Amino acid sequence: MRVNENFGRIEQSYLFSTVARKVSAYKQANPDKRVIRLGIGDVTEPLAPAIIDAMHAAVDEMADKKTFRGYCDDAEGYEFLRAAVAERYESLGAEVGVDEVFISDGAKSDLGNFLDLTASDAVALIPDPVYPAYVDTNLMNGHQVRYVHSTAESGYIAKPDDSIDADLVYICSPNNPTGSVYGADDLAAWVQYALDHQALIIFDSAYETFIRTPGLPHTIYEIDGAERCAVEISSFSKMAGFTGVRCGFTVVPKTLTVAGSADLNQMWRRRQNTKFNGVPYIVQRAAQAALSPLGRTQTRAQVDYYLGNAAVISQGLDEMGIFYTGAKNSPYVWMHCPDNMGSWDFFDRLLEEAQVVGTPGVGFGPAGEGCLRLSAFGQRPDIEEAIARMKAMLA
């Protein structure tokens, strides 16, 4: 069997696996030390009661012949959930049709699988630093990857580069890893770029519910023209604590024009119905509950809790005089390493001297060198302890 040689283009070890391995080795060598992990962006609060109730009810339906559910008719999900997602967009002031919503098992799957729809020699334009999966999935597919570097001066908001003729553009806001949020003008510039270059924007809004500053866009579809050039990929993972429940959604407008005469909505429908069989019924009911008024109240309180953690981190960094972005409308804090240390050097020092785990910024791309990402998921006392240890270490 001849294999896909493009797998040789990606680093053999995934960033988070490397971090996990280092932490594991440290813990094995130092079993008495308590390590606090602010590395991976995983939620820690249990599922909200409204969601738990919906899941128990759905499990009971599966136990009864009269209410049992087998295959969902469409891989894109039950209408009750697609309609709930469309209503959520309406509440954000954006118009999205029920048949433009595709339910998935998570943003990561859709981000990777959507590339099935692209030409094998497509050019992807990716801001640096960036969530590594954007890059790896494109490399695996044989695509050319071009970067736009974002910097501290611009608050890590990437700007379009008209000298690059891309097929795909990736924007994540609130951003992973930098925590930056793109303003309406920032997004409008990218929409203009996409329309000018017939490029498709893949907009990752997984952290949307962390936005609390009025006036910041919650969806790309708040921007005029985005309905012609953007798909939006999102997730219940951070919105409702679904990292272990697995549910997301992707919006593929029927009004897209940047793929010429190709109907991407139809192509994605075909891809999903051929290579996917939908999300568990129980999970779709859980997601519906997360979008219900009670579910939204309960999950908003959880996001508030994480934002409170982020405020603890940002206050600590302020006191240490360390530059950072994020924290405000995001679970991530993107800090510059003190004393001009490199990302991995500071990661190692923080692990060994303070038993605190961050994620090395350079793992998100060359422009991330000298930075570290801290995640505000976790328990308040741990966050406070981590900041206290970091202060002591740097004193």
Add this chain to the structure above:
Amino acid sequence: MRVNENFGRIEQSYLFSTVARKVSAYKQANPDKRVIRLGIGDVTEPLAPAIIDAMHAAVDEMADKKTFRGYCDDAEGYEFLRAAVAERYESLGAEVGVDEVFISDGAKSDLGNFLDLTASDAVALIPDPVYPAYVDTNLMNGHQVRYVHSTAESGYIAKPDDSIDADLVYICSPNNPTGSVYGADDLAAWVQYALDHQALIIFDSAYETFIRTPGLPHTIYEIDGAERCAVEISSFSKMAGFTGVRCGFTVVPKTLTVAGSADLNQMWRRRQNTKFNGVPYIVQRAAQAALSPLGRTQTRAQVDYYLGNAAVISQGLDEMGIFYTGAKNSPYVWMHCPDNMGSWDFFDRLLEEAQVVGTPGVGFGPAGEGCLRLSAFGQRPDIEEAIARMKAMLA
């Protein structure tokens, strides 16, 4: 954005969607008629009590901060479930390592996604008639598709064709759509072909638990040499009624030799960890329960019930003097249409005159013309009624 032009190679409408549309149109025009669906292969029995209990317990774990689970460390699934799958193979007399098992959201996803590992001009050798997703996924990927036609004379067991130099070979046993089960000699011939041609066998064992005749292989790994040339893709869908729960597994041996120096186990691990984030914790606990002694007893009783349905169909066809395969170790009955009718003609007649829905054999490939697939899922009284109506129609 330049699109993947290979999507133009696939039929715009998926077989089962076409059937669904025809049935829906008939029901709209004839609201008083009761249609019995023996078309799609979807289970109808509710989840077994052991599975329901495990799911409720897992939901409760997700409600408590102390037992809540976020991301699974590895996209390939929790070790408790991979170990349970490995033990199941051991009970079948096959040796499979825990790190050779990858948990997925269903066989359909893995069948499609595994092609990410193959060269873009790979040649797939596919028996005809066949589950359409094998063909469509290969066409979408730009692969060349070659067929080996199976016939009534051979009991719809496909034989290798040494004149074709394939990268991939698909074998499904018990077969969808024909219900045929490959014997050890049949499989050994394919293993020999694969080793001779450096081809990878993709063995689909989704219907394995329907095998009741002693001596028939339950897994490709009962065949010597298969550990060097075969991956096995399976599912809890038919084994435990998981079509709406979504869980499957794929075995990728570390001992494979047919991809040259490429390590397919490592490549698949990388693919899954980059484009997938694992199966819901609750679903993995459900699958573990399905493999427990109590779960196996309860789900075996469900499979027995479906096999009883299949016996009703086969007895009816015997009485009508109609040739068929399957029914014995399979939920499918593959019948020749009476009076040399074409598949769609007989489908239409059966729908309009008897209000019974089958799946047209020609939808599974040219060699399926003149055949119809009946599924034994469903309730016994419906199956009996469907057979009585067919008898009356053909009398």
